[in-house]
Amino acid sequence: MCEHDASTAQGSGGAGAAGKVGGAGEAGMLEGVAPAPGVRAVVRRCVCSGTTFEEVNQMLRRGLALGDVTAKTGAGAGCGACGPYLRLVQRSGRTAFAVLPPEVLRRLDQGP
Numbered sequence: 001m002c003e004h005d006a007s008t009a010q011g012s013g014g015a016g017a018a019g020k021v022g023g024a025g026e027a028g029m030l031e032g033v034a035p036a037p038g039v040r041a042v043v044r045r046c047v048c049s050g051t052t053f054e055e056v057n058q059m060l061r062r063g064l065a066l067g068d069v070t071a072k073t074g075a076g077a078g079c080g081a082c083g084p085y086l087r088l089v090q091r092s093g094r095t096a097f098a099v100l101p102p103e104v105l106r107r108l109d110q111g112p
């Protein structure tokens, strides 16, 4: 598995609305999606391609499909570890996420 761009949530401060880690508190990201217990790192980009979730979000907001973003940037086309996070960017418009536990990532990988 690739290493993700991680920083402590406490040290990341300054994230704008689009870069917000949580919704209803940091753990609240999306309903039914809770971060891995005890992990305070933040995932903000596809490490394999170097594409930030902010860049992905901007392309999606301009009307590109997620598959088009992958074709254009390579985000999600490497190891695939960022795939569930890319789908969260698409669903939520957020661009920074707490590290999610494996069972949640598997559920997100299976689609809506």
Ligand code: FES
Pocket (backbone or CB within 6 Å): 002, 045, 046, 047, 048, 049, 074, 075, 076, 077, 078, 079, 080, 081, 082, 083
């Ligand atoms: S982190 Fe490997 S494909 Fe995105």
